[in-house]
Amino acid sequence: MPPYTIVYFPAQGRCEATRMLLADQGQTWKEEVVTKEAWMQGSLKDSCLYGQLPKFQDGDLTLYQSNAILRHLGRSLGLYGKDQREAALLDMVNDGLEDFRRLCSQLVRHNYEEGKAQYVQELPRHLKPFETLLSQNQGGQAFIVGDQISFADYNLLDLLLKHQVLAPGCLDSFPLLSAYVARLSARPKLKAFLDSPEHMNRPLFGARKI
Numbered sequence: 001m002p003p004y005t006i007v008y009f010p011a012q013g014r015c016e017a018t019r020m021l022l023a024d025q026g027q028t029w030k031e032e033v034v035t036k037e038a039w040m041q042g043s044l045k046d047s048c049l050y051g052q053l054p055k056f057q058d059g060d061l062t063l064y065q066s067n068a069i070l071r072h073l074g075r076s077l078g079l080y081g082k083d084q085r086e087a088a089l090l091d092m093v094n095d096g097l098e099d100f101r102r103l104c105s106q107l108v109r110h111n112y113e114e115g116k117a118q119y120v121q122e123l124p125r126h127l128k129p130f131e132t133l134l135s136q137n138q139g140g141q142a143f144i145v146g147d148q149i150s151f152a153d154y155n156l157l158d159l160l161l162k163h164q165v166l167a168p169g170c171l172d173s174f175p176l177l178s179a180y181v182a183r184l185s186a187r188p189k190l191k192a193f194l195d196s197p198e199h200m201n202r203p204l205f206g207a208r209k210i
Contacts, residue, residue: 004029007055009039011206014066014101015054016199017158018073021151023193025077067098067155074151081146089145093133093152100126101159104166108205120167124174127163130156131174140176149184157184161194162204 004022008015010033022029034044034053045051049064056062056069058076063069074080074090081087103126107119134140143153160181163170171178185194193199 002028002030003059005032005057006030007032007034007057008053009034009036009206010202012158012162012199012202012204013054013206016202017151017155018054018056018066018069019199020158020190020193021070021073021077021079021154024149024154024187024190025079026189027077067094070094070151070155079149079151081150082148086146086150090150090152093130093144094155096129097152097155097159104159104162105205116166120170123163123167123170127170127174127177131177134176134180140179144180153184157181161185165204 004027006015006018006029008031019029039045039053048055052064054066054069055064056072058072061072063072071080071094081090103119107115130144131140133144137143137145138147143149144156145152157180160171160177164181171181185191
């Protein structure tokens with residue numbers, strides 16, 4: 001039996017970065033898909049620590065909060081930088097990604113039709129920090145921090161892939177980010193996952209069938 005279990009809705013949402021990480025690292029996991037009807041019944045929601053999914057199980061360890069899950073896997077699989085300096089930078093990157101993800105979630109869940117044009121107009125401002133970070137690390141030819149992939153790279157890649165669907169061409173003015181997406185997406189195990197029906201058939205967001 002796989003050591004990991006993901007309990008989540010039938011969507012990419014806040015779990016796809018975790019799935020990408022596991023797939024790229026050659027790990028297996030079990031999926032427990034929660035339908036909207038099952039969630040609305042309330043018993044599972046009541047049992048969740050914060051009343052939210054995802055829920056992640058690693059043996060007898062149960063975790064909630066998607067960023068805690070990513071950080072746990074980063075520590076346990078050696079994806080948290082080579083030293084404390086890199087770990088601190090990765091924490092900074094991931095916190096910035098959380099701010100970015102929350103903006104995206106707010107748009108999709110509450111203001112998509114009316115707010116999308118303004119969101120796309122302001123998108124370069126939210127992408128620029130990550131282009132800058134890449135430029136400061138080996139000229140943008142490596143990862144977001146250091147010379148090995150990290151949990152934050154999977155989180156960033158997930159958000160960039162989602163935004164290429166939300167706003168096609170959004171990376172055209174960011175050559176380092178554009179090359180980064182292509183480079184990471186071509187990693188053999190990750191490419192196999194991204195090409196899989198399991199990934200491709202999941203809506204980007206549970207709240208909206210994109």
